[in-house]
Amino acid sequence: MANILVTGGAGFMGSWLVDILLDKKHNVINVDDLSGGFRRNINKHSTFYKIDLRNKEKVNKLFLENEIDIVYHLAAYAAEGQSVFTPIAINESITIPMDNLLVASVNTNVKKFIFASSMSVYGTQRLPFNEKYLRSPEDPYGIAKAYCENMLENFYDAHGLNYTIIRPHNVYGPRQNIYDAYRNVLGIWMNRILRGKPPIIYGDGEQKRAFSYVEDSMISFANAGFLKKSDAEIINLGSPEIVTINKACRLVLDAMGSDLEPIYMKGRPQEVKYAYSTTKKSEELLNHKNMHSLKEGLEEMVEWVNKVGCKEPIYGLPLEILKNAPEVWVKKMM
Numbered sequence: 215m216a217n218i219l220v221t222g223g224a225g226f227m228g229s230w231l232v233d234i235l236l237d238k239k240h241n242v243i244n245v246d247d248l249s250g251g252f253r254r255n256i257n258k259h260s261t262f263y264k265i266d267l268r269n270k271e272k273v274n275k276l277f278l279e280n281e282i283d284i285v286y287h288l289a290a291y292a293a294e295g296q297s298v299f300t301p302i303a304i305n306e307s308i309t310i311p312m313d314n315l316l317v318a319s320v321n322t323n324v325k326k327f328i329f330a331s332s333m334s335v336y337g338t339q340r341l342p343f344n345e346k347y348l349r350s351p352e353d354p355y356g357i358a359k360a361y362c363e364n365m366l367e368n369f370y371d372a373h374g375l376n377y378t379i380i381r382p383h384n385v386y387g388p389r390q391n392i393y394d395a396y397r398n399v400l401g402i403w404m405n406r407i408l409r410g411k412p413p414i415i416y417g418d419g420e421q422k423r424a425f426s427y428v429e430d431s432m433i434s435f436a437n438a439g440f441l442k443k444s445d446a447e448i449i450n451l452g453s454p455e456i457v458t459i460n461k462a463c464r465l466v467l468d469a470m471g472s473d474l475e476p477i478y479m480k481g482r483p484q485e486v487k488y489a490y491s492t493t494k495k496s497e498e499l500l501n502h503k504n505m506h507s508l509k510e511g512l513e514e515m516v517e518w519v520n521k522v523g524c525k526e527p528i529y530g531l532p533l534e535i536l537k538n539a540p541e542v543w544v545k546k547m548m
C-alpha cells in the first residue's frame with residue numbers, strides 16, 4: 215500500500231483515478247480547490263484537502279504532514295481553446311502549482327511524480343503524433359504544459375525525481391464538466407441538446423480527434439505509478455479511433471436520440487486541425503487497452519448526463535482578451 219497524492223481529485227479525470235487507486239487499497243490524499251471540480255466527485259474514502267496549489271506555503275505543509283510516496287498531478291484549468299483569450303489565468307493555473315509540487319516533492323523524497331500533460335505540446339506536426347517529436351505547442355495552454363514537462367525532466371536530471379509524463383487525448387465520459395461554456399466539446403453539445411439547442415461546430419467540422427473513454431484512460435494512468443518500465447518516459451494515452459468533429463457530433467445526436475442538426479460558426483483562431491497520436495508506447499509501457507468504442511463510451515456518458523440534467527452554461531474564467539474571441543463567448547450565447 216502506498217501513500218498517494220492526487221491533485222484535481224474533485225475533477226473529472228482525477229476523481230476516476232482516485233476511485234481506481236482506492237480500489238487497489240492505496241491511501242489517497244485528494245487535493246482540489248473546487249474551482250473547476252465538484253464536491254459530488256470526491257470519494258469519501260480519500261482524505262480531502264481544499265487547497266489552491268498556487269499557494270506555496272500550503273503545498274509545503276501538505277507534504278510535510280503526509281508522507282507521500284507518489285504524486286499524480288492533474289489539477290489545472292484545462293481549457294485549451296480558451297487559453298488563447300485567457301492566457302494569464304490559465305498559465306498561472308498550470309505552471310505555478312507545478313513548481314510548488316516539484317519543490318515539495320524533492321524536499322520530502324517523493325518516489326515518483328506522474329504528470330497529466332497534453333497532446334497540445336505537439337502543435338501541428340506529422341500525424342500521428344509520436345513521442346519522439348520535439349515539443350512545438352501553438353497555444354498558451356500547450357506552452358504551459360510544455361514548460362511543466364521541461365521542469366519535470368530538469369528535476370529528474372538535477373534532483374533525481376523519478377517521473378512519467380502522460381499526454382492524454384480528448385478524454386470524455388461521466389463526471390466531465392458539461393456546464394463550462396469554454397471547454398469539453400462533447401459535454402457542451404450534450405448540455406445544449408438537452409436544452410433543445412443545436413450543437414455548435416466551429417469551422418467545417420473536418421477537424422480530426424481521437425476521443426478517449428475516461429475509464430480506459432485512467433486505468434492506464436494509474437499504472438504509471440507502479441510500472442518501472444514507465445519510469446522517465448513520455449507516453450501518449452488514448453484511443454486509436456480517429457473521428458472527424460462532424461462524425462463525433464452525429465454520434466452524440468444519435469446517442470441522445472435527437473433530431474437536431476448542428477450549426478456551423480467561424481473557425482477558432484489557433485485551433486489545431488488534426489490531433490491524434492500513436493498508441494503503441496502506452497500499450498507497451500502502461501499496459502493500455504482501449505475497451506470502449508466512441509459509440510459505447512458516448513452511451514455511458516449520455517446515461518449519466520440524463521441523470522445530472524442540463525443547466526445554463528457557466529462562463530468560468532473571464533476572458534482576458536476579447537479581440538477575435540468567438541462571438542458566442544463574448545455575447546454569452548452558449
Ligand SMILES: NC(=O)c1ccc[n+]([C@@H]2O[C@H](COP(=O)([O-])OP(=O)(O)OC[C@H]3O[C@@H](n4cnc5c(N)ncnc54)[C@H](O)[C@@H]3O)[C@@H](O)[C@H]2O)c1
Pocket residue numbers: 221222223224225226227228245246247248249250251252265266267268287288289290291292307311330331332333381382383384385386390391
Ligand atoms: N480532459 C481531457 O481531455 C484532457 C486531455 C489532456 C490533458 N488533460 C489534463 O488532465 C488534467 C485533468 O483534466 P480534467 O478534464 O479532469 O479537468 P477538470 O477541470 O475536471 O479537473 C481539474 C481539477 O483541478 C482543480 N484545480 C484547478 N486549479 C487548481 C488549483 N490551483 N489548485 C487546486 N485544484 C485546482 C479543479 O477544481 C478541477 O477539479 C488537467 O491537467 C488537464 O490539462 C485533460
